[in-house]
Amino acid sequence: MAADSQAAVAARIGAAVLGGYALAALASVACLALPLPTAEAVLAGMLTGFVVHALAAIWAFGARSAARAWAGILLAAASLALTAVAGGR
């Protein structure tokens, strides 16, 4: 980590904390697209949200560059947002 620039590290932290939470929030809404009764779908969204956030944080630091980290987050966010809008109740 000493070799990475401070800006890159800051970008990764942003991706992990903010980007990760955004993905968790989007995942919790996207789960409403699942073929389940509404209450069940809402609960499923909450249960998966935490997993999504943790994996996003691992990706944010595991990716080979800060740019790739953000690219991955944004790509995931776009697909989740699309699912959320398409499957919304």
Place this chain on the structure above:
Amino acid sequence: MPPREPAAGLRRRMAGLHTWAGLLLGWLSYAVVLTGALSFFREELSVWMRPEASRTAAPAETAVQVRHMAAVLAGIEPPPHQWILELADGRRELATAIWIRGADHGERRLRPGTGAAAALRDTRGGDFFYRFHYQLHHLPHRLGRWIVGACAMGLLVLLISGVVLHRRFFADFFTLRLRGGQRSWLDAHNVSAAVALPFHFLIVYSGLVMLMFQYLPWGSIAAYPLPQERRAALLAQTDASVPLTAPRGTPAALQDLGGMVRLAEARWGRDGVSHVIVNNPADASALVTVVRSPRQRLSSSPQYLLFDGVGGSLLRVQEEVGPVAQARGILYALHMGRFADPLLRWLYFLSSLLCAALVWTGLVLWVAKRSDVTAAARPAGWHAVRKLNVAGLAGLSVAIAAFLWSNRLLPLQLPQRGEWEVQVFFAAWGLSVVHALLRPAAQAWREQLGCAAALLVLLPAAGFALCERHLFAGLRDGDWVFVGVESTAVALGLLHGVAALRAGRASARQR
């Protein structure tokens, strides 16, 4: 455009993430995990901290307890909106009658057999550790839960990054070099993780699940735009309570609760009921919810019988929830561990101590790894971390021991006695911070570990001198809660003593 980072090693990046997250969250995580470990025995600690409640030979019959509690609560003026009648059981010695009127609430602790009010010292009991564990103290509850939740999310990331960066998983499982120094701390860190890894993942993830309504409300807001609708639909799947509605305004006598409870026990067995909730007790719209005991079930999903409070007829049997709600209920129950019998409860406790050891060894390892280099090569903040580790780790043991001692030492009639015990906890912790900052690190470790050791090992002596129920009387009379709490304190005190001696030897070597 930022310079391209070298494409070297996922493990190097995971190590960086693990180190930084560990440093930022370490002390808070340790406090949350250790108080969590103590929470598995919060009922026992509460019994130990209220020794005036004399032991009952066998818990009184449920219907009798419920009638006593209803009688006590019926005397509360003006009439509360809601009653909660918590039964005494094998772990809880006293029955607790709680009343709620809006933001106002109160409770009475009663001897289950006679219904007489128990004259007890004012104390938070084990519940202090339990509530600190998920909402801290001195902070608004929601903020405390946000902070603990963020810490738990960080712990999840720490666990995952720790597994990813670990190379020789199976070989390291069996490696524990005890000669001291950096190698030993690394081995201890790896073993604490490896021995109970599934537990660590489960307890952290299920802990997050318990906060999920606060943390991730977005799905529910999107699905149910109206708050009341949201409440009703979701709480029906997760909560064993019926929403409080406005009273009709017509006073009416409450039906005998004993009969309702007997019906529930016929369905669920003798220890099947944990508590009874009465909505609008003095009104014609009274509803009684008899809730099933979590001790019998591996899920905390709601199971209850709903009765009409005035007529006494059974309105609804709630026993099924959807599969996702059941999954949430199981995770919740696995975190709380209320279903656990004594052996399993001890396993929970010991695994949680391993989790605490995981955090402890991680923080100390960070310092140890950078102690062999020249002063110039050490990262900024090394000295601060080295000193604050003493207060964050050993200092918490001192604070907990001081809290327990204060329960025996503070005068019984002291006003706000319960709050004073909590002040003692934080004062002791604060003093340990000051001590750690003033003393050289090695001495600070030895002194704080030694202080914690002394306080814990001498706890039975305090009990013997200041109380009627204690370890020695307990061994004679079979008062196992007192035997358990005090002998565990001694055992943990001895552990601190050994650590203090080793800290002394290590510092002698480092000179």
